Amino acid sequence: MSIFLEKSKQPNERLLAEALGVTYKYWKELEVGLEKLYGPLTEEWKYYGKSSGWTLKLLMKKRNLFFFAPYERYFRIAFVFGDKAVSAIEESDLPPAMIKELANAKRYVEGRGLRIDVKKRSAIADIVKLVEFKIQY
Numbered sequence: 001m002s003i004f005l006e007k008s009k010q011p012n013e014r015l016l017a018e019a020l021g022v023t024y025k026y027w028k029e030l031e032v033g034l035e036k037l038y039g040p041l042t043e044e045w046k047y048y049g050k051s052s053g054w055t056l057k058l059l060m061k062k063r064n065l066f067f068f069a070p071y072e073r074y075f076r077i078a079f080v081f082g083d084k085a086v087s088a089i090e091e092s093d094l095p096p097a098m099i100k101e102l103a104n105a106k107r108y109v110e111g112r113g114l115r116i117d118v119k120k121r122s123a124i125a126d127i128v129k130l131v132e133f134k135i136q137y
Helices: 013-038 083-090 096-104 123-136
Strands: 042-047 054-060 063-071 074-081 111-118
Touching (some): 013 063, 013 074, 013 111, 111 123
Antiparallel strands (some): 054 063
């Protein structure tokens, strides 16, 4: 469960750093790396209710790249991919378990969802690849 559940307490950098612990540096690495690759990105915090709390949308221009949700000592990145992106990802060198999860995800009008819990630095490279697919397709 997300840890920022109070509508009156929108996360800021200090609160994120405290909550995420060591994984905060992975989030900053991801943020900085994506901006170097793709230029300025827009961050939009949204409150989704008492059970979901605060979630950050990362956008390139008006295109939603992914959702970022802070948890206790880690964070979750959630993507939604259309059919073309899903097909390309299925042919990629991403981890087979990730590809299988995406292929088996329920299909919605917006596409299929994929969530990645980031507890180790190694997850960042896969997320960057997934952002490439998001932008390309």
